[in-house]
Amino acid sequence: MSILIKNGRIITASDDYVADIYIENELIVSIGKNLKIVAEKTIDATNKLIFPGGIDPHVHLDMPFMGTKSSDDYETGTRAALFGGTTMCIDFILQTQGDTLYNALKTWQEKSKGKAVGDYSYHMAVTDFNENVAKEVVQFIKEEGITSFKTFMAYKGALMIDDGQMVQLMKVVKENGGLVTVHATNGDMIDTLIAKNKKEGNLTPLYHYLSQPEITEAEASGRFTDMLFYTDCPGYIVHMTCEGALNAVRRATLRNQKLFVETCSQYLVLDASLYENDKEGAKWVMSPPLREKKDQIALWSGINQGMIQVVGTDHCPFMWEQKLMGKDDFSKIPNGHPAIEHRVELMYSEGVRKGKISLNKFVEVCSTNAAKIFGMYPRKGTIAIGSDADIVIFDPKKEHEISVKTHHMNCDYSGYEGWKLTGKTETVLLRGKIAIENEKCLLKAGDGEFIARGKTSLTI
Numbered sequence: 372m373s374i375l376i377k378n379g380r381i382i383t384a385s386d387d388y389v390a391d392i393y394i395e396n397e398l399i400v401s402i403g404k405n406l407k408i409v410a411e412k413t414i415d416a417t418n419k420l421i422f423p424g425g426i427d428p429h430v431h432l433d434m435p436f437m438g439t440k441s442s443d444d445y446e447t448g449t450r451a452a453l454f455g456g457t458t459m460c461i462d463f464i465l466q467t468q469g470d471t472l473y474n475a476l477k478t479w480q481e482k483s484k485g486k487a488v489g490d491y492s493y494h495m496a497v498t499d500f501n502e503n504v505a506k507e508v509v510q511f512i513k514e515e516g517i518t519s520f521k522t523f524m525a526y527k528g529a530l531m532i533d534d535g536q537m538v539q540l541m542k543v544v545k546e547n548g549g550l551v552t553v554h555a556t557n558g559d560m561i562d563t564l565i566a567k568n569k570k571e572g573n574l575t576p577l578y579h580y581l582s583q584p585e586i587t588e589a590e591a592s593g594r595f596t597d598m599l600f601y602t603d604c605p606g607y608i609v610h611m612t613c614e615g616a617l618n619a620v621r622r623a624t625l626r627n628q629k630l631f632v633e634t635c636s637q638y639l640v641l642d643a644s645l646y647e648n649d650k651e652g653a654k655w656v657m658s659p660p661l662r663e664k665k666d667q668i669a670l671w672s673g674i675n676q677g678m679i680q681v682v683g684t685d686h687c688p689f690m691w692e693q694k695l696m697g698k699d700d701f702s703k704i705p706n707g708h709p710a711i712e713h714r715v716e717l718m719y720s721e722g723v724r725k726g727k728i729s730l731n732k733f734v735e736v737c738s739t740n741a742a743k744i745f746g747m748y749p750r751k752g753t754i755a756i757g758s759d760a761d762i763v764i765f766d767p768k769k770e771h772e773i774s775v776k777t778h779h780m781n782c783d784y785s786g787y788e789g790w791k792l793t794g795k796t797e798t799v800l801l802r803g804k805i806a807i808e809n810e811k812c813l814l815k816a817g818d819g820e821f822i823a824r825g826k827t828s829l830t831i
């Protein structure tokens with residue numbers, strides 16, 4: 372179908388202008404003032420913002436974790452993402468320790484095949500590095516279009532690799548043009564604090580927070596950047612939460628390292644006081660935990676200073692009954708919360724409207740930089756001739772309220788219940804097809820495609 376979007380205010384990471392967009396065969400074909408083209412469908416976008424579809428590079432769909440699995444699968448998760456203006460996400464394949472990367476890839480392909488409503492890609496989490504895995508890493512980059520490799524410096528016994536494995540992985544990834552990403556917290560320090568708190572009978576959700584103090588993240592972030600420097604490998608720190616970790620990055624940038632940083636929407640708008648609620652605190656049990664107000668200020672500043680390039684979600688929802696696995700022991704609460712649907716609207720309402728970031732910065736951190744860092748630009752992440760027609764038409768004035776009653780994620784609570792936002796995703800196009808219109812999803816399971824990725828663009 373051909374579509375003409377008339378008179379919208381087009382926002383990219385660098386531009387802001389009013390024009391028409393003509394779309395045909397999945398792509399943006401023409402952009403200009405008063406285009407005289409007849410299309411099969413015309414959308415009047417007067418007084419609306421138009422920006423590239425959001426890209427959330429940090430989600431966990433249908434993921435086995437902490438004795439259970441995340442409650443959104445590829446269908447419910449990518450559909451909820453579309454409702455909120457996110458047209459593509461990058462999920463994590465987890466290698467089972469002792470097994471191959473290719474076996475894990477097969478498992479994740481089965482989870483996503485015929486199910487995704489929105490577009491997706493995978494990061495490959497390497498949890499057990501050895502010579503065979505080194506060969507597979509090269510194959511993933513050269514043959515599978517999977518160019519980012521996730522590592523964990525925590526979750527010992529399940530996901531964590533040691534520093535020796537990390538350095539070896541970095542060397543292979545660097546030589547082959549990939550990127551190493553990291554959950555940067557000091558797992559041993561955290562495990563010791565968890566054991567101490569449990570021994571002392573400190574079992575409420577507050578102690579999840581107190582077992583992961585800022586220094587555990589600052590230390591690991593610094594160590595990771597040193598290992599990157601040593602190997603000259605490009606790297607990306609996921610879900611950064613705090614001032615201490617950001618200062619480690621600040622030091623690394625003095626060495627002109629190839630280093631990128633992601634924070635998540637929850638760390639910008641929620642804080643650790645939520646853990647004081649013994650009954651409901653489990654809703655926000657995630658790792659790293661929510662931090663302090665001073666950390667929110669540091670993160671917003673980090674975005675404006677260009678040290679944080681991406682805002683993701685770390686979407687990893689669990690039903691309340693799953694959260695109750697840890698009702699008597701915080702260390703058994705599955706870590707993660709539902710977020711994929713609200714990121715774009717939260718960043719607009721709390722970020723742009725409250726004067727913390729510009730409209731161009733909003734597009735940069737919600738879409739463009741992820742496309743560049745993860746090797747999909749300019750196919751994804753911008754509004755330009757020849758790019759995929761992944762487009763959000765957004766009503767900047769529309770007021771609405773977040774609630775479990777209206778969200779589309781497969782989760783029976785909201786971490787933002789009753790939050791009032793201004794600015795709402797109205798219409799969404801995915802590769803030129805109408806995905807969301809009149810609060811309905813018009814796409815079905817299987818319409819989302821796997822997006823093979825290339826090399827990181829190191830200049831963003």
Ligand code: URP
Binds near residue numbers: 659685
């Ligand atoms: O709490 C979290 N973040 N759950 C998902 C796994 C991870 O560490 O990203």
Ligand code: ZN
Binds near residue numbers: 554610658659
């Ligand atoms: Zn993590």
Ligand code: ZN
Binds near residue numbers: 429430431685687
């Ligand atoms: Zn995560």
